[in-house]
Structure formats: C-alpha cells, structure tokens
Amino acid sequence: MLFQPAIIALLLAAGLAVVMLAGVAPFAIQVIRHWDINSGSERQLALERRTYLFSTLLTFVLVAQLAALLLFVFNADRLSVMFVGAMCAVGTLNVNGWGFPSLITQMAVFFLAAMWLAINHVDTLARDYPLVRIKYALLLLLLPVLASSFWLELQYFLGLKANVITSCCGSMFSEEAKTIAAEASGLEPEPALWLFYAGMVAAIATPLWHWRLGSRISGFLTALTSGAGFVAAITGVLSFISLYIYEHPHHHCPFCILKPEYDYQGYWLYIPLFIATAAGLGAGAMQPFARSPSLASIVPRVSSRLAGLAVGGYILFTALATWFVLSSNLILIEH
Amino acid sequence: MNPWLEKQRHLIDFTLASLGRRKTKNIGLLLAYTLLVFVLASLTLFTHALRSEASFVLAGSPEVILQRMVAGRHDLIPPNYIEKIGRIRGVQKKEGRLWGYYYDTVLNANYTFMARSADEVADGYIMVGNALARERGLAAHNTISFRSYSGKLFTFEVSAVLSPDSELLSADLVLLSENDFRRFFEYPAGHFTDIALSVANPQEVRNIAAKLSSALPDSRPILREEVLRTYQSVFDWREGIVLTVLAGAILAFAILAWEKASGLSAEEKREIGILKAIGWETGDVIRMKTWEGLLISLSAFLLGFIAAYVHVFHFDAAVFEPVLKGWSVLYPRFTLVPTVDGLQIATLFFFTVFPYTAAVLVPIWRAAITDPDAVMRA
Numbered sequence: 001m002l003f004q005p006a007i008i009a010l011l012l013a014a015g016l017a018v019v020m021l022a023g024v025a026p027f028a029i030q031v032i033r034h035w036d037i038n039s040g041s042e043r044q045l046a047l048e049r050r051t052y053l054f055s056t057l058l059t060f061v062l063v064a065q066l067a068a069l070l071l072f073v074f075n076a077d078r079l080s081v082m083f084v085g086a087m088c089a090v091g092t093l094n095v096n097g098w099g100f101p102s103l104i105t106q107m108a109v110f111f112l113a114a115m116w117l118a119i120n121h122v123d124t125l126a127r128d129y130p131l132v133r134i135k136y137a138l139l140l141l142l143l144p145v146l147a148s149s150f151w152l153e154l155q156y157f158l159g160l161k162a163n164v165i166t167s168c169c170g171s172m173f174s175e176e177a178k179t180i181a182a183e184a185s186g187l188e189p190e191p192a193l194w195l196f197y198a199g200m201v202a203a204i205a206t207p208l209w210h211w212r213l214g215s216r217i218s219g220f221l222t223a224l225t226s227g228a229g230f231v232a233a234i235t236g237v238l239s240f241i242s243l244y245i246y247e248h249p250h251h252h253c254p255f256c257i258l259k260p261e262y263d264y265q266g267y268w269l270y271i272p273l274f275i276a277t278a279a280g281l282g283a284g285a286m287q288p289f290a291r292s293p294s295l296a297s298i299v300p301r302v303s304s305r306l307a308g309l310a311v312g313g314y315i316l317f318t319a320l321a322t323w324f325v326l327s328s329n330l331i332l333i334e335h
Numbered sequence: 336m337n338p339w340l341e342k343q344r345h346l347i348d349f350t351l352a353s354l355g356r357r358k359t360k361n362i363g364l365l366l367a368y369t370l371l372v373f374v375l376a377s378l379t380l381f382t383h384a385l386r387s388e389a390s391f392v393l394a395g396s397p398e399v400i401l402q403r404m405v406a407g408r409h410d411l412i413p414p415n416y417i418e419k420i421g422r423i424r425g426v427q428k429k430e431g432r433l434w435g436y437y438y439d440t441v442l443n444a445n446y447t448f449m450a451r452s453a454d455e456v457a458d459g460y461i462m463v464g465n466a467l468a469r470e471r472g473l474a475a476h477n478t479i480s481f482r483s484y485s486g487k488l489f490t491f492e493v494s495a496v497l498s499p500d501s502e503l504l505s506a507d508l509v510l511l512s513e514n515d516f517r518r519f520f521e522y523p524a525g526h527f528t529d530i531a532l533s534v535a536n537p538q539e540v541r542n543i544a545a546k547l548s549s550a551l552p553d554s555r556p557i558l559r560e561e562v563l564r565t566y567q568s569v570f571d572w573r574e575g576i577v578l579t580v581l582a583g584a585i586l587a588f589a590i591l592a593w594e595k596a597s598g599l600s601a602e603e604k605r606e607i608g609i610l611k612a613i614g615w616e617t618g619d620v621i622r623m624k625t626w627e628g629l630l631i632s633l634s635a636f637l638l639g640f641i642a643a644y645v646h647v648f649h650f651d652a653a654v655f656e657p658v659l660k661g662w663s664v665l666y667p668r669f670t671l672v673p674t675v676d677g678l679q680i681a682t683l684f685f686f687t688v689f690p691y692t693a694a695v696l697v698p699i700w701r702a703a704i705t706d707p708d709a710v711m712r713a
Contacts, residue, residue, distance in 0.1 A: 003575025005379065006678060009685035016693055052617050053700040056625075060692060071681050078678050082564055084541075124618070162568065 006075040007157050013068045014150040017061040021143050024054050028136035037128050051132065055120050058139070061146075062113035069106050070267075072153075076103075077258055083166050089255040090169035098156035105149040110274070111281055112142055118282030119289070122302050126294040134289075169253030189332040192239035199232025200318045207280055207307035207314075214300030216290050222307050223284020229314060230277040233321075237269065241321050244328035268320055276313025279306045343626075346619075350626045353606065364595050365635055371588045372639025372687050373646070374581065374654075379679045380643055381652040382574040384671040389566040391672070392503055393559055397531035398540050400557045401547060409555075414525030416551075423546055425539040431527030433516050437481065437509070442470055448509045450516035458512045460494040466506035466667055468496040483519050491515070506667035577655070578686070585686060589694040596628075596698035607702055608710030620703035628695050632688045640683075648673045 031047055076089035076099070086092050093099030116138055123131040187195070206225040210218035237254045245257050245265055257266035283306040290299040354361050401420075403410050417431055433450035446467060456462055463473055473479060473493050480490045497505045516522065532547075534540050537560070544556040599607075607620055646652060648671055 003572050003579065005571070005574055005578050005686075006682045008575060008578060009682045009689075013685055013689060016689070020693070049617070049704045052621060052703065053697065056621055056700060057696055060696060064689060067681075067685070071678075071685065074678055074681065082568060162564075 004075075004079070006071060006078070007160075010068055010072055010075065011150075011154060011157065013064050014153050017064060018143075018147050018150045020057055020061055021139070021146055024057065025140060025143055027054065028139050031136045032133050035132050037132075048129075051129070054139075055124065058113075058120070059117065062110075062117055065106070065109055065113055065146075069110055072103065072106060073255070073258065077255065079160075082162055083164065085166045085168055087168045087256070088253060088259060090253060091166045092160075094166045095161070095164050096156060096159035098152055098159060102149070102152040102156045105145070105152050109142075109145055109149050111278055112145060114278035114282050115285035116142060118285050118302070118306065122286050122289070122295060122298050125298045125302070126292075128294050130292045130294050131289055169251075169256060187235065187239040189240045189243075192236060193333070196232055196236030196240070196321075197318075199229050199236070200314060203229025203232070203276070203280070203314045204311055204318070207283070207310040210283065210307040211304045211311060214304040216287050219287040219290070219299075219303050219307075220284050222280050222303075222310065223287075226277050226280020226284070226310055229280070230273065233273050233317060236321065240332060241269070241324060243332060244325045244330050247328055247330040249330065249332065265324060269317060269324075272313040272316040272320070276310045276317060279313060280310035283307045283310065343622075346623050347626050347630070350623055350630060353623075354627060354630070357600070357603070360595065360600075361631065364592065365631055365638075367588060367591055368631065368635035368687070368691065369639040369642070371584060372636050372683070373642045374584065375578070375686055376640045376643030376683055377646050377652060378574060378577055378581070378655055379683055380647045380675070381655050381671070382570050383676050383679055384647065384674055386567060386570045387674050388503065388669070388671060389570070390563055393563050393566070396559055396562075398534040398537070398559050399532040399544060399547070401530040401532065401551070402555045402557065403529075403551075404553055404555050409529075411523065412527040412530060417527075417530060420530075420547065420550060423543055423550075425534055425536060425543055426532050427535050428533045430531055432529055432531050433513060433522065434528050435516075435520055435522075437484075439481070444470075444507065446507050446509050448511060448516060448519070450513040451510045453512055453514075456494065456510050456512045458514050459491060460512070461491040461515075462495045462497055462508075462510040463493055464497050464505035464508040465499045465502045467509065468493075481519070483521075485521055489515070489519055502667040503669045504667075585690055589690040592691050593694040593698060596695040597701060599698075599702055603702070604705055604710050607705050608707040611705065612707035612711070617703045621699060624695075624699040624702060628692060628699070632691055636684070636688060639687075640680075644673070644675070647671065 027050055031051070034043060035047060036044055073089055076092040079092045080086040080088050083091055083095055086095070093103060116135070119131060119138070120135055123129055123135055202225045206218065207222045210222045234254065237257075238252050242252055242254060242257055243249060245262055246253075255266070256262065257269070258264060259266075283303040286295075286299050286303055289295050290303075401412075403412050403416065412431055417429060420429065435448050437446045437448050438444075439446055451462075461479075463471075468474070471479065473496065475493055475495050478490055478492050480488050482488050491511065497508065497510075511519070517524070532543070534543055540558055540560065544558055547554060547556045610620060611617075646654070651671070
C-alpha cells in the first residue's frame with residue numbers, strides 16, 4: 001500500500017519535519033547553554049541570527065503538520081474502498097493497531113505545536129527575547145513527540161494490508177461496545193445536548209471574558225475551557241450531532257460526516273473547532289510568562305487576540321452544529 | 336484597513352516589483368517549477384480519470400459472476416447447474432452467459448465472441464465493436480468470414496457497428512446469436528460459460544457470495560466490488576511507481592530551487608543591505624522572501640495544473656499514455672471524462688510546494704541576515 005501517492009506525500013512531509021527538527025536540536029542545546037542577551041560576543045550574535053531561521057523553519061513544519069493532519073484523515077476516508085468491511089476513515093484506521101494511535105499523536109502534535117508557536121510569537125515581540133531558553137527546551141520536548149508521530153505513521157502505512165477484514169464505524173461507535181468512544185456515543189441525546197451546550201457556553205464565555213480583560217487567571221481558564229470545550233464538542237458530535245446529520249438514530253460515526261455524501265459537513269465543523277481549540281490553548285500557554293517585565297504588556301495583548309479567535313471559532317462551530325441539528329429531518333427528542 | 340493586512344499588501348507589492356527587476360532568473364525558475372507541476376499533475380489527473388472510467392464501466396456489470404472450477408481451472412457450466420443454485424433471497428436475476436475468445440490471424444488479435452438473445456441478433460448476423468470494425472474495415476451490411484476452431488468457414492453479415500461511446504467495453508466484441516455461437520464453437524448443448532447474477536442491495540453481495548460457495552463448492556463467485564477494488568489499487572500502484580521514478584525530478588528541482596535561492600546576485604545583496612540599513616528587520620526580509628516563494632509557487636502550481644488539465648483532457652495525455660494505460664492490438668479509443676479530485680490536488684501540493692519551500696528556507700534566512708555594512712562596503 002506504500003505506493004499510494006497520498007501516503008508517499010504524508011510520509012515525505014512527516015519525515016522531512018522530523019529531519020528538520022532533529023537538525024535544530026543541537027542548536028537548541030547550544031542556545032540553552034550559551035544564550036546571554038547582554039553579551040555582545042560573536043557567538044551570541046550568531047545565536048540571535050539563527051533563532052530567526054529556526055522559528056521560520058518551525059512555523060513551516062507546523063503549518064505542514066496541520067495540512068498533513070487534514071490530508072491524513074481525507075486519505076483514510078478515501079482508502080476505505082480498498083478494505084473489506086471499511087465504510088469510512090474508521091475502517092481504514094482500524095486495519096491495524098497503529099491507525100488510531102497515529103491519528104491521536106498527530107492531533108497532539110498539532111495542538112502542542114500551536115502552543116509552541118504562540119509562545120514563540122510573544123517572545124519575538126519582546127525586545128530582549130526573554131523566553132528563548134524555555135522555547136528551545138520545549139522544542140527539545142516536542143522532538144520526540146514528532147518523531148514518534150512519524151514512526152507511528154510509518155508503522156501504520158507499512159501495515160496496511162489489503163487482505164485484512166476490518167471493522168466499520170457502525171461497530172466501533174455503537175452503544176454496546178466497551179470503549180470511551182462507545183461511552184460517549186451511548187449518551188442519551190438530552191443530557192448530551194445539555195453537556196454540549198454547557199461546554200460550548202463555557203468555551204465561548206471564558207475567552208470572551210479574557211478578550212475583554214486579558215487577566216492571567218482568565219487566560220489559564222481559557223486554555224482549560226478550550227480543552228474541555230474540545231472534549232465536549234467531540235462528545236456532542238458522537239452522541240447527537242452526527243445522528244442529525246445522517247438522519248439515522250443509531251449511526252454515531254464522527255468520520256462519515258467527512259464524506260462527500262454528507263457534503264463534507266464534517267470539515268466545516270472540525271476546522272473551526274481545531275482552530276478555536278488551538279487558539280485557546282495558545283492563549284493559556286503564554287500566561288506563565290506574563291509576569292516577565294518585557295512581556296507584561298505583550299502577553300495580554302496577544303493572548304486576548306487569540307482568545308478572540310477562539311471565541312469566533314467556537315461560535316462558528318456551535319452555530320454550524322445547531323444549524324445541522326435544526327435543519328435535519330430526524331427527531332431524537334420529542335417535545 | 337487592518338495594519339497587519341496593510342503591511343502584507345505592501346510587502347507583496349514590493350516583492351512583485353523586485354521579482355520584475357530580475358526577470359530572466361525568475362522566469363527560468365518559474366518554468367522549471369511549472370514543468371514539474373505539469374508532469375506530476377498530468378500523472379495524477381490521468382490516473383484519476385482512468386480510475387473513474389473503470390468505475391463507470393463496471394457500474395453496469397453484474398454484481399456477481401459465478402464460474403465453475405475443475406481442478407482449479409475455469410470450466411463450462413453444465414446443464415441444470417443454474418437450477419441447483421435455487422432461489423437465493425436478494426438475487427434479482429440469474430442467467431447463463433455464453434462467451435469466448437476467437438483468435439483472428441488477419442489482425443493477430445483476440446476477439447471476444449458473445450451470444451445475445453435472438454431478438455437482438457438474428458441467426459447469420461453479427462454486431463461488431465468499433466475498434467474491430469475500424470481495423471478490419473467493416474461497415475453495416477458487409478459480410479465477413481471467420482474460420483472456426485474446427486476448420487469450418489462461417490460467413491456473417493454485419494447488422495450494425497456498436498456505438499463508439501461504448502468502445503472501452505466493446506472494442507474487440509462480436510455479438511452473435513446463441514445458435515450461431517454454439518455452432519461456431521461447437522459448444523456442448525445446455526452448457527454455459529458462466530452465470531451472471533444481479534443483486535439489488537450492495538450490502539447483501541457478500542452474503543450471497545458466501546451462500547453460493549456453500550451451495551456449489553466447485554464454483555468461484557467473482558464480485559464486482561472486488562474487481563473495482565483491484566482496478567483502484569492497480570492504478571494507484573502504477574501512479575505511485577511513476578511518482579517514485581519522478582522523485583528524482585522532484586529532488587533535482589529542490590536542488591535547483593536551493594541553488595537559485597542561495598545564489599544571490601550582488602545586486603540582490605545590495606538591495607537587502609539597503610533595506611536593512613533603512614530600518615527593515617531580519618523578520619521583515621524573511622517575510623518578503625516568503626511572499627516571493629509563495630507567489631512563485633502558487634503561479635507555477637496554477638499554470639502547471641491548467642497545462643496538465645489541457646494535456647490530459649484535450650490531448651489525451653500523450654506523454655503518459657504508454658505507461659499508464661496498458662496496451663493491446665485492438666486498443667479502444669476513448670475520451671476521458673474530466674474529473675478533478677480534492678485529494679489529488681492536496682497530494683500534488685505536497686509533492687511540489689512542500690519540497691520547494693523546504694529547499695528555499697535556509698537560503699532565505701542566509702539572505703535575510705546579511706549585514707548592511709558588509710554589503711555596502713563590498
């Protein structure tokens with residue numbers, strides 16, 4: 001299966017990202033050891049110049065990672081015709097044990113990268129680069145995550161054997177199975193509806209508050225509610241939004257909504273959701289450094305802008321989800 | 336306007352002007368880039384079109400074909416075999432088919448002979464596929480003789496040439512009546528070549544296949560979805576192989592991009608030096624250079640893709656046809672239905688823009704850290 005063009009592209013992107021980040025690693029160690037903003041030595045000058053290269057490089061790697069995440073899911077959905085028993089991306093991801101771990105790691109890489117970029121952004125705005133050491137230490141932590149994501153992806157694609165009979169989304173996201181996904185799918189529509197809207201209200205209100213005030217606590221809370229909002233949103237999709245989109249009372253799959261039969265509605269939901277969550281997490285990630293003197297005015301400004309993005313994303317997501325529910329012909333809850 | 340947008344607008348403005356100042360260098364790069372996109376896009380568009388052609392063609396074929404096996408080889412369906420299947424829930428229709436291959440020494444090609452019911456083709460008449468008619472110079476009401484495998488000569492009158500629209504399926508097809516078919520091949524009475532079953536519900540196909548193989552252990556059911564899947568992976572595989580072969584080209588292009596981006600002319604260096612002297616920061620120069628890369632990438636992508644579209648759908652992909660289409664003496668002529676697919680575009684983007692950007696990152700940075708005084712003193 002390795003000769004699938006999209007698979008080659010994905011492996012190329014992931015491999016190149018790991019190589020680039022690994023190339024940065026020795027420099028990161030150098031920065032952590034020798035960085036001294038007050039020094040005018042040649043080494044310090046070289047270090048300062050190099051930071052430009054590496055933040056550009058990382059922005060590139062992380063944007064590519066986002067695109068690769070979309071392509072990964074899109075490709076998994078498309079490959080489902082190749083496997084007996086697969087009807088959407090779930091079947092393809094289930095062909096071997098590496099599929100879902102690979103997807104989850106890629107999502108994790110995406111969110112971690114977003115937080116790193118947020119920290120990087122505030123750091124470059126400050127005159128004395130107060131976070132350089134922290135930034136590169138975090139980068140060294142990001143490297144193993146990225147490398148394992150590449151490794152999982154490689155294992156997954158190497159193990160894609162066309163003769164495997166896989167299980168489809170119907171069995172994985174059903175009320176009977178014993179997994180977290182099944183627990184979420186099995187929620188009654190009414191409590192799920194409450195949980196979903198409570199989560200969304202929190203995920204919109206907190207960043208809104210942070211957007212107005214820019215205080216530190218509200219910043220942390222923004223990250224917290226964004227994370228919780230993400231979980232609530234996915235639970236909502238599993239437990240009732242997908243049902244309304246399929247107009248079928250028992251089909252809980254969060255991947256079939258990405259299919260052309262359903263007008264790619266899933267992308268409309270997931271893209272704002274991912275952007276909003278990333279923005280919320282980014283706003284929270286920079287809060288620990290708000291006390292630093294040179295960042296005192298920068299962090300609130302940037303994080304409140306990110307909070308604004310999170311508010312917009314969550315409002316869009318909630319509005320779209322509500323619209324899909326209202327325009328559906330399915331009746332789950334009788335009045 | 337938003338100050339950020341304003342800034343980007345001015346940067347783009349400046350970049351365009353600066354690209355215009357070094358026309359020959361940039362046009363050379365743009366051409367190489369466009370050519371790369373063109374080759375890769377032709378490849379993906381063409382394979383995708385072939386894939387969708389295959390699925391259109393198979394859409395009309397029976398869901399299940401049942402063949403009888405003897406000692407692991409395909410054998411004739413004996414009399415009463417169809418009755419033995421009995422009634423299977425979900426099967427709408429089952430019929431025995433009669434077909435076979437005939438080797439014509441005139442063209443050195445194989446024809447497919449297929450029997451049709453008497454109301455479609457009368458005894459003594461045949462209908463022929465377009466490619467066959469073209470090669471043998473046949474038209475309606477001509478007569479043609481075939482020497483059968485037993486050595487006897489049979490003469491048929493062509494009642495019609497099949498429509499060229501169906502050429503992909505009917506290139507080498509000869510339709511004749513059942514009586515003629517049995518006489519021509521001396522086919523044993525009551526026997527058939529295989530059995531075609533139509534199944535209404537696609538989800539039932541597998542169950543029906545399972546029932547068939549348990550009812551008739553000496554048979555082999557062939558499912559349409561499996562044929563389709565095989566076609567899909569064959570075309571994917573061919574595309575992947577060609578892509579891998581072309582990987583060298585992608586790499587060469589990345590090296591070219593690196594060279595072009597790192598080989599800054601003295602004039603460019605001076606330009607950057609002056610920009611920095613008048614207050615541009617390293618970040619601004621990187622941003623400007625990024626815009627430069629983006630503008631070149633996007634125009635090359637667009638140009639290359641449009642050229643590939645024209646190449647594949649208006650000139651029948653002359654460059655890739657031999658590798659991807661396969662060959663045969665009686666090869667059908669067919670026009671591809673234009674289809675563009677999101678996944679293909681995304682993949683293509685990864686294959687072209689991604690290596691380019693990765694290759695120019697370091698040279699861009701090198702250019703951006705240029706010291707103004709070093710440049711001006713030089």
